Amino acid sequence: MITPVANLEPVQLSGTVVQRATLHNEDFVRQLGIRDGDNVWVEKGGEIIPKIVGKEDSGGGRVNSEEWRFITHCPECGAELVRVEGEAAWRCPNENGCPPQQKGKLEHYVSRKAMNIDGLGEETIDLLWERGLVRDVADLYELRESDLSELEGFGQKSAHRILDGIEASKQVPWERVLFAIGIRMVGETTAKKIAKRFRSLQELQWATVEQLTGVEDVGGQIAANIVTFFEREDNLRLMSRLEQAGLQMASAAEETETVSEKLAGMSIVISGVFEKHTRDEYKAMIEHNGGRNVGSISKKTSFVLAGDNMGPEKRKKAEALGIKLMSEEEFLLLVEN
């Protein structure tokens, strides 16, 4: 979204010097008839963000500048801007080729509520971007240890941490994958509801606007955004690369049949707080691999999947019975290999 900003002569306002203030959008600037060199009124919205609220018409200021025109092309990638019917904002439509948009998508993808990939912050994404190592989210799955350990300030340890996080993201359920890929207006809750009705990528990519608006909280605009997303060949290519990388492109309920027998016959207790997955996800993983999740530790417990802040009573009991405590990393290695 392209937001016009006014560069001001510095002015003291509620304790800080203000030099820039938002002009909101094209219509706002036109309505006030603001031009270069005008005197304007500026206010701090909520006492924090400066915004222009009006123009001073009486005397002084105007330097006979020309009528202000909104830019026609994206300042970052040069694509021609579009203005969506009914919206005030101009947008750069080059979603998959405009650097700040691509980086934004990567940041969203790795964020906690999306794929929750540890160790990949804004700075690292910038670095990977500058090196040309990552252009889209599917590129993450092609990263090698040597790509990462060669980065400035990166050792083997941090490289491993990131690669482990990327690996673990392959177990993130379909509803969160759907949120993570960043279809416009498809937030966390909406993604959940859509994933409940369209239980796999296969189903969702052929969904019609009518079918989609049948889902609670999905309006025409969101439905249209989803349909448009899956009409684009570059997006379909991206999704198929993600699928090939081993991501969950279908709801867990369809996978209640066992994926492996690695934990067959085992009784496993989950205790503590985890970083890479939620408890429910671990529970599902145990079940998919043939194990049983049980509530309390006994002689029959095979091992405890132990996160941070495990209860001291449980720890004592496990130690007394000689039952192994397994970290989430060890557990993930066990079920994934």
Ligand SMILES: [Zn+2]
């Ligand atoms: Zn752009």
